[in-house]
Every structure is written in structure tokens, then in C-alpha cells.
Amino acid sequence: GEQVYVGEYLVERLVQLGVTKMFGVPGDFNLGFLDFVEDHPKIDWVGNCNELNAGYAADGYARVKEGGLGVVTTTFGVGELSATNAIAGAFSEHVPVLHIVGAPSTSQQKNKPMLHHTLGDGRYDAYYRAAQQFVISAASLESKDTAAAEIDRVITECIVRARPVYLMVPTDLAYEKIPSYRLKTPINTEPPANDPDVEAFALDEIVKLIEQSKHETIILVDACAVRHGVKKEVAELVRRTGFPVYSAPMGKTSFDEQYERYGGIYVGSISHPEIKEKVESAKLILSIGALKSDFNTGNFTYHIPISRTIELHSDSLSVQFATFPGIGMKRLLPKLTARLQPFEPAAARIPVPKFELPVPTEQNEIISQAWLWPRVGQFFRPKDIIVAETGTSSFGVMEVPFPTGAVFVSQILWGSIGWTVGATLGAALAGVELGYKRTILFIGDGSIQLTVQELSVMIRSGLKPIIFLLNNNGYTIERYLHGMTRKYNDIADWKWTKLLDTLGGEEGKTCQSYRVGTKSELSKLLDDPAFAAADKIQLVELLMDPRDAPSALKRQAELSGKTNRYVAELPDAGRGEAV
Amino acid sequence: GEQVYVGEYLVERLVQLGVTKMFGVPGDFNLGFLDFVEDHPKIDWVGNCNELNAGYAADGYARVKEGGLGVVTTTFGVGELSATNAIAGAFSEHVPVLHIVGAPSTSQQKNKPMLHHTLGDGRYDAYYRAAQQFVISAASLESKDTAAAEIDRVITECIVRARPVYLMVPTDLAYEKIPSYRLKTPINTEPPANDPDVEAFALDEIVKLIEQSKHETIILVDACAVRHGVKKEVAELVRRTGFPVYSAPMGKTSFDEQYERYGGIYVGSISHPEIKEKVESAKLILSIGALKSDFNTGNFTYHIPISRTIELHSDSLSVQFATFPGIGMKRLLPKLTARLQPFEPAAARIPVPKFELPVPTEQNEIISQAWLWPRVGQFFRPKDIIVAETGTSSFGVMEVPFPTGAVFVSQILWGSIGWTVGATLGAALAGVELGYKRTILFIGDGSIQLTVQELSVMIRSGLKPIIFLLNNNGYTIERYLHGMTRKYNDIADWKWTKLLDTLGGEEGKTCQSYRVGTKSELSKLLDDPAFAAADKIQLVELLMDPRDAPSALKRQAELSGKTNRYVAELPDAGRGEAV
Ligand SMILES: Cc1ncc(C[n+]2csc(CCOP(=O)(O)OP(=O)(O)O)c2C)c(N)n1
Ligand SMILES: Cc1ncc(C[n+]2csc(CCOP(=O)(O)OP(=O)(O)O)c2C)c(N)n1
Numbered sequence A, B: 001g002e003q004v005y006v007g008e009y010l011v012e013r014l015v016q017l018g019v020t021k022m023f024g025v026p027g028d029f030n031l032g033f034l035d036f037v038e039d040h041p042k043i044d045w046v047g048n049c050n051e052l053n054a055g056y057a058a059d060g061y062a063r064v065k066e067g068g069l070g071v072v073t074t075t076f077g078v079g080e081l082s083a084t085n086a087i088a089g090a091f092s093e094h095v096p097v098l099h100i101v102g103a104p105s106t107s108q109q110k111n112k113p114m115l116h117h118t119l120g121d122g123r124y125d126a127y128y129r130a131a132q133q134f135v136i137s138a139a140s141l142e143s144k145d146t147a148a149a150e151i152d153r154v155i156t157e158c159i160v161r162a163r164p165v166y167l168m169v170p171t172d173l174a175y176e177k178i179p180s181y182r183l184k185t186p187i188n189t190e191p192p193a194n195d196p197d198v199e200a201f202a203l204d205e206i207v208k209l210i211e212q213s214k215h216e217t218i219i220l221v222d223a224c225a226v227r228h229g230v231k232k233e234v235a236e237l238v239r240r241t242g243f244p245v246y247s248a249p250m251g252k253t254s255f256d257e258q259y260e261r262y263g264g265i266y267v268g269s270i271s272h273p274e275i276k277e278k279v280e281s282a283k284l285i286l287s288i289g290a291l292k293s294d295f296n297t298g299n300f301t302y303h304i305p306i307s308r309t310i311e312l313h314s315d316s317l318s319v320q321f322a323t324f325p326g327i328g329m330k331r332l333l334p335k336l337t338a339r340l341q342p343f344e345p346a347a348a349r350i351p352v353p354k355f356e357l358p359v360p361t362e363q364n365e366i367i368s369q370a371w372l373w374p375r376v377g378q379f380f381r382p383k384d385i386i387v388a389e390t391g392t393s394s395f396g397v398m399e400v401p402f403p404t405g406a407v408f409v410s411q412i413l414w415g416s417i418g419w420t421v422g423a424t425l426g427a428a429l430a431g432v433e434l435g436y437k438r439t440i441l442f443i444g445d446g447s448i449q450l451t452v453q454e455l456s457v458m459i460r461s462g463l464k465p466i467i468f469l470l471n472n473n474g475y476t477i478e479r480y481l482h483g484m485t486r487k488y489n490d491i492a493d494w495k496w497t498k499l500l501d502t503l504g505g506e507e508g509k510t511c512q513s514y515r516v517g518t519k520s521e522l523s524k525l526l527d528d529p530a531f532a533a534a535d536k537i538q539l540v541e542l543l544m545d546p547r548d549a550p551s552a553l554k555r556q557a558e559l560s561g562k563t564n565r566y567v568a569e570l571p572d573a574g575r576g577e578a579v
């Protein structure tokens, strides 16, 4: 029968799954494999500046291409280990990323010579072992007889469980020939079926509770609703029932924020008081895809009794105190929707606070955090991808209602700064493909320093994101947690408006940079149609006060301060003042 | 008795060991500990742009501060994992680096809430487990009763075994008080004693073999002679015996390259033919601190029979076919020297090829690889620190004889590109302290893109390295290995001469950049005393041919090509041409 090379098989599988971009950095153990990538007409190699950024890009790409996966290819040791943080982040945040690692040949792996990129002690399996901490599935290809099955296995797990997987491809194996017939059967990425008896039982329980609540149920959507692909199912449920909808920070834009019965972001005791009251007094809460991390729950301050909670997850369900392992929401939700009465007057009577954030009137020209976020909110358009970095940015943008169809991309559980630069690259590439209009990034001066070089890959790829760079002389979020005036929270000041030009753009032609220090300047820029059209990559440096922060961050910092113990009772009271 | 905080104890131990700089990035789990660092008058916090660069800097610092250690501090998960590659590299290349990780409090580690920077599944030990693959010793502080002993244990191992160690410090433990009396006893960093009977026996064997060789013995020095601190002992041995000395690439500058009986670099069949002949025909080879990796041995082409070899290592000895585990060279060498006759006429008669590299006469203005390296060799001065990145740079500079007291810094086994930017920062900071005159970096355009932001930390720290940036439109070393014209070997072109200014310098004042395309321009620059004085940070962009490479690299690529199997017999012959 027909034959393909193992490397070709892998690339073909990815193409079948809609992967159009592969991120990574070449190295002598993956060069041969990269030939297959470069030669395939349906996938592009996006050469990144470094592997961490490449991993971040694959993550951002996967988030926007819901239901698909992101792919990063690195080289043995030096390359793959540089991407560790990116892969661990994808694990933490439930993002399907395939990490392909070009490795020494099968015979080298057997004989273990002291090759470059090895630890020098013959432990060829050390990287694989370390990687296993951060993926749900891993394979080190060893023979052409099992290669195709192994490839299919890890890719399937990656998508079905929406988490990273690791695949080691020895140089020689990429060039072994295998039969191609398996390629005719597409990979099945459907989640496993639920046990019908358990599911039916659980459904009855849920419906009973909803009826008991007299349909005064609310829906709380979170990150995993997006990552495990039930946005549509949730929308259908809401349409049919009329239940009010709220979202957790990580679930922002999992539901249309312009929907009239969408109430905004619930984040425990940090929430807007009205939202807090409405959510916590609901008779029943249908929680979908929750990921209850500290920053996603106002430092664990949900005041919702379990007796009033139903939690739907990708692979389990809990109804009050009962748990049903293996009952996944993707298949449960449509059945639940079918069981519920069409739009109930009772549900319609539950008031939902309007989610809005008016621009405050401030009698000065300072670009304050309180003013900035609602003001840029007016700039957002449907089908914008809005990326926010950990720091004042992610806290600030959270409270802004997004237009219909806009997508929010952030990393609230993992919180690795610098991530958004790579993620913006990946998200923007996916965005172009899927018809998103603009990609807008908010990032602090501290965070961008970690991964700044990836701006050059955006330029090289012809992308046109708008980058708002909050220049506040350092790590403001950290200052609020500890050490307001400490030197370790200061950073070097760069000539931010020269960055794009230095990294390969042509200022005024292919890129444009702005330095903005007043409210009126910023308003003028935001209202400029040429700016809003985003027909070249643009960077806006915003001059801001190091001691200013969004109010949600201030509240979060107070709560964290209570649980962290940094400061001992020192005679010298000046040490490490917390704010 | 007197008490100190655990965090203070740790800082004090480092200061006792001569650590003057700590590298890293703050994060909320290490901020409290950083107060102790910032407040200590004898140690400076060097805030890096990101954690990988910080790890690289600690590595570079440790290499130059021979006998000491480098320290990098990061935060739980996101920070530490970003440094994985740097720590693994230090393991591979025998560099003593202490990795301090600020971690959640002991009670959080017990209760395992879903904190930011966690994997979301309660596995608080995952990072520690992954880290253990790349360090020789690790501790996760758990109680104030054992904290001091654990700190001492890992620091001792770090220095004695010259390899990285890992230390997790929970937020609360840093602020626990413990008795300070242990601080009065300095940490003992001497290597363990050799078994006297075995040592005496082995010494007799070695002396016998040297006598049998009629003192026609040569010495071959390698990386571990530097890392395990026997440079002085080797110099003493050579002075007394007059044996010719050669070095492996990784051992470059472990011995004065201007010494009249120093013969140059031996690298198997890639060596200069005269060197190869001399080394391989020697009657006996005393190999000191060998690390026989592929690139350090001309792809394993040593033609030296074991029967003519004595190998001294930090923790073992082999004499011909016999091995003596536990017999370390640091204590053996002085005894061996004492046993050998003073300068022997026989040894003096062994001819040693003069190690030199004349500047070739080329009838054009192109800055060729063949011309560049000997030409910059004339620019080197005693007490220069010369750093070379993996790529054409490390292969090229290898063949240049260095002045007395100059130090070579490179990563030939691990070979992680971008490493030199961080390493230069660390090396230059150590250099200033130890009275080195200049730090000179050679780096390719591809490599610098991985870690470019660390230039800004050099500027901010007031360092004045000279950076030669080889602009050859991409990954030339890779082109030689595979895919000469492949797109994946191309990179984005940056405005290199604007980098320093953009990243915080003031062009013409605190920094100076040059773009050089011809031999005469470069010669003029190198001969300019103002340039050579290096009184500000300088970057020289060298315009070079993507298809030009040092001859040693071409030979290495041929040898690697034989062992790597990238290319299948494809009908389409154009695919993946190797060169
Ligand atoms: C990789 C990584 N290193 C360190 C941290 C710790 N950290 C969290 S936020 C932050 C500062 C961010 O500063 P900036 O981007 O300037 O944000 P802003 O000033 O707007 O708060 C740091 C250092 C982290 N989260 N991730
Ligand atoms: C972290 C890491 N990623 C990838 C590689 C594979 N690699 C080795 S050399 C090289 C290219 C270096 O190019 P450049 O710095 O421009 O050097 P030159 O052109 O002078 O050879 C690459 C990508 C590596 N060694 N380390």
C-alpha cells in the first residue's frame, strides 16, 4: 500500500485537525522534521525568537482556535526545557498544546554518547521525565511500528482533555516509512460518552432542583466552558431558560457580555456589591466549567453554599453534595436544555444588574487606572481579540464590558508575566484566519521586558495588533503586594516608542508608535479612525503613576496580604512596608 | 542566644562565600526574602528581565568567580520553570549555581489551595520533582529546626561538586527566627580527602608510567580543570615537569595560551594536523578534567589509546584500564607534582608546535570568517574575558591564541543559544570585581534574539562590554548542518545599531554602536584606542556572508552529518540538501 514518512504522517494529522501554523525554533535534532513542515502547503512554520515565546504563541493560538490545538516544536534539551513554563501554563489553564521535540536518533538514545544538549551523564530520559510533570500524556517514539498509533494517541488526548501533551521524535524515525492508510480515518476528538444510567439519574436530580428553585436559578460560566468547547451549548441553555448569566474572571467572554440578562463578573467578595448580592442570594447556581483559583474567586471568598450549587465539568458533575465522576458537560448540556421548559416567567423576573462601566469624570489630565479602563472600553469593537497581561492590566480590563463577539485572552491562574506577548502573536494569527478584526494587547512595562523580542515575529508575520504599554516605572502589582518603594520593584526604562522600529518595523510605514501622557491625548488617539483601523502594528506607551492600581487589584492585594506572611515584627519598622 | 531570620541566615551564608550579586526576578512568593537581600550591604540584587536570562547570568558569574558560586532567585512555578534550561546547562557544564525559589507558605503547601502559579490540581511538588532532574541536590525547607542545616548542605554540595542545587524557601519560613551560632563556622568547601592507601598506590602507578614514558608525557587540560579549581595545581605541575600542554576546546584558557610550551587546542580529527600528530603520538597523556562531548572531541575522534592515558577527574582517577573511584585530582595533583623530578631534559626535547593564527591576506574587503578571527585576536589583551556564543562564533574564536590571563567563556557541551547574553552580564559583573579589564562577546544574529533584553541590564548595571554581533542573516551553523537555503534558517533583520539606545542607553553618551561591512573599517575600529578602552557599552554589527563559516565548523558539520540521519532518499532531490 501507500507509504508516508513518520514526519509527514505527523504533519498530515495536524493539518487534518486544522492546524495552520506551527511555532518553534529549529535545532539540529528537528531540522529534518521541519523539512516536512516547510514543504507542506497547508501549514506554515512560524519561526519564533525563542522557545518560551513559541510555547506561549502555541497557547494563544489554541485559545482562539477553540476546539483545535496549538503546536510548538523545539529541539532536545536546550529547546524543550526553555518551553517548560509555557507547557506548564497550558496544563494549568487547560489549553491543548502539542509539544514536539526533535531528539537524537534511536541508536544514539540507546548508546547514549555525550552529545551536545545532553546532561553529560548519559541520562537521555531526564527531559522526558521532567516534561511528564506538565503534560497529561507523553510519547517518545521508538519504532516505526508504533509511531502512528502513538502520535494519534497523544493528539487525541490533547484535544479531548484540552491539555498539553509531549511527543519526542528521533531524527531517524522522522524519516522512516510507514503505511499511510490510518490517515484515512480522521482522529476522533469527541469527548467520551457518559454512562447513560448515571446521566439519566443525574439529569433528573438537576431538573428537580431547578424546579424546586422555582426557576430562580442563575448560571455562572467559567474558563473550562471555553476550553472544553461548550460555549454554544451554554448559549442554547440560556436562550431556552432565560436564566441570568454571570461569569468568573477566567470565563470572561465565554458568554456575550452585551446580552441583556448577562450580569457581569462574579469574583467573590471582590465583586461589585450588586453582583455579589445577586449571585450569592440565588436559589440555585448552575456553575459551568469552574476553575476556582485564588485570583478567579476573590481569594476563595465565594459565599455560595454547596447545597445550592450544581457544578458541570468536562469530566465530572456534582449536584449539591453528590459527585458523578465521568459525567461530562459537553454531552450533558444539550440533554439538560431539552428537559427544561422554554423561557419561564419566573426566570425572567429575576433582576439582573446591568453590566456597565461608565467613564468617571476626573478634573485632571492624568491617565488614571480608574479612567483608563472604561475609556478604552469605548474603543472596543465586536470581533476584537483583547489580551491582558497579569498586572494592573488584567485586573483593570476585567471590569469593562466587552462587545458581542469580542474574545478575552488572559492567564489568571498561571499568571506568568510576559506570556501575553507570545500569546498575542498566536492569538492574532488564529484571529486573522477566523475573521477577527483586531487584536489588542494591554501589557505592563515590567512584563513586556520578559518576552519583548516576539514583537519582531508579529512584524515579520505582517500582523497588526494594537499594543497598549502601561509605563508605570516597574512592577506596580508587586508594589501592592509587598515593597511599595523597594528597588527590586523598579525596572529599567526603555525607549518604548523605538521598539517596533528597532525590531524590524519601519516607523511610519509598517509600524507606528505613540507616547501618551494625558487623557485628552489618549481620547484623541482612540477616536482617530486611522488609529482604530489598525492597518499597521501600533504601540501606545501610556505614562501612568506607579502607585495607581485598579480598585479590584487593591482589594485582591488586601486579601492576599492576609494569607501571605512576608514581614516579621522587626525593630526597624521601615522594612518591607506593605500597602 | 542570638537569633536570625532564616532568610537572613541564607543571605549571610552567601555573603560569607563571597557572593556579591544575586540574579533573578521578583515574584510574590519571594518578595519577603528579597527584603533581606536588598537590605544586606554586601550583596546586590541584580533584577533581570526574565528568569532564563537570570539563570544564565548566575552561570556566567560562577564561571568567572572560580571557586565560588552563582545564585539565581525566582518565584514558584512561573519563575523557576523559566530558568530550567539555565539550570540544566549548569549541570551539564559543571557550574555551581544555587537556585533559590520563593514558594507558598508551609501551611499553603500542606493545604494545597488552588493558588496562582499552581497547576490547578494540587500537585505542589511537581516543580520540585522536575527540578531534581537537573540538580545534584535539592531541599524544600519545611521547618525552622532543619532549615539552617539544609541550607548548608545544599550550598556545600553546590561548591564541592561544582553543580547546580535547588532550594525552596516558603514565604513564612524566611521569616522564622533561628539561632545564629552556626554562622560562626564557615562552610567547608574543600573536596573530600582521598583514601590514603588507594591514593598512594595510584600515585606509584602514575609515576611509574611517566618514568616509563621517559618523561615524554603531555598534558591535556579540559573544562573540569577550571570548574573543579585545579588551574594552579596544573600550572605548578607543568612548571616542575616541563611537559607540553594542550587543551580541549572546553578547557581553553585553563592554561596560559602564551606559555612557550603550550601547543594549542586538541579536538580529535578536527585539530590542526600538527597538533593532532603531536598529541596522538605522545607516549603518555595526562588528561586533566576531561569532558568528552561530541563538539569537544571532534565528534569522538580522539585517537588516543587508553593504554597511554591517565585521566584525572574531580572525584575519580583512571590509570590506563584501571579506575580508582573517589580519588580526586584536587588533592592528588600536588602530591604528583611533588613526586616528579624537577624539569627534565627529556620533556624539554619534545617539540611543541607554536600556537598561533596569522591573519591571512585576502584580496578583498569582505569580512570573512577566515580573516575575522585572527584579526580580532590581535585586539585581545591580557585580562580580557572573552565570551563566544554557539554558532560560527564559538568555532571561530577557538583557534585564536588568547593573551595571558584572558578567560574564555563558552558553552560547548550544553550549547543553548542566547546563553551568552546572560552569561556576559554575570561574567562582566564578576570581572569588575576581580579586576578583569574588558568583557568581549561574540554572538550571532540568531542567538542574540533569544535573550536580547538582558543588554538592558548590562546598561543599567553600568557595565561596558564590547559586543561583536555577527549579522549573517540567520542560523549559519544550522545551514551547515542541514537546510542551507531553508526558510526556517532565516531570521528577521533588526536595526542592530539601535538596540542599545532603545534598551535604555544614550547613543554616543552611555553606549556606542557601529555597523561594519569591510575589513578596513573593522581594522580601523579595532586599532582605535578609544574603542579599545571600552569606556561605554559598545555593539559592533559585522556584516557577513550567510554561507561563510570557520573551517573547524565545516569539518564538524561533515562529521555530524555522518551520524545524523535527516534526509531520506526522496524522489524530489531538492529537499533538505545538506552541505
Ligand atoms: C515569569 C514570571 N516572573 C515573575 C512573576 C511575578 N510578577 C507578577 S506580576 C509582576 C510585575 C508585573 O509588572 P508590570 O508588567 O509592569 O505590571 P503593572 O506595573 O501594570 O502591574 C511580577 C514580577 C510572574 N508572575 N511571572
Ligand atoms: C535554546 C536553543 N535553541 C535552538 C538551538 C539550535 N541552534 C543551534 S545554533 C543555532 C543558530 C545560531 O545562529 P546564529 O546565532 O546566527 O549563529 P551563526 O549564524 O553565527 O552560526 C540554533 C538555532 C540551540 N542550540 N539552543
Ligand SMILES: [Mg+2]
Pocket: A444, A445, A446, A447, A470, A471, A472, A473, A474, A475, A476
Ligand atoms: Mg508596570
Ligand SMILES: [Mg+2]
Pocket: B444, B445, B446, B447, B470, B471, B472, B473, B474, B475, B476
Ligand atoms: Mg547568524
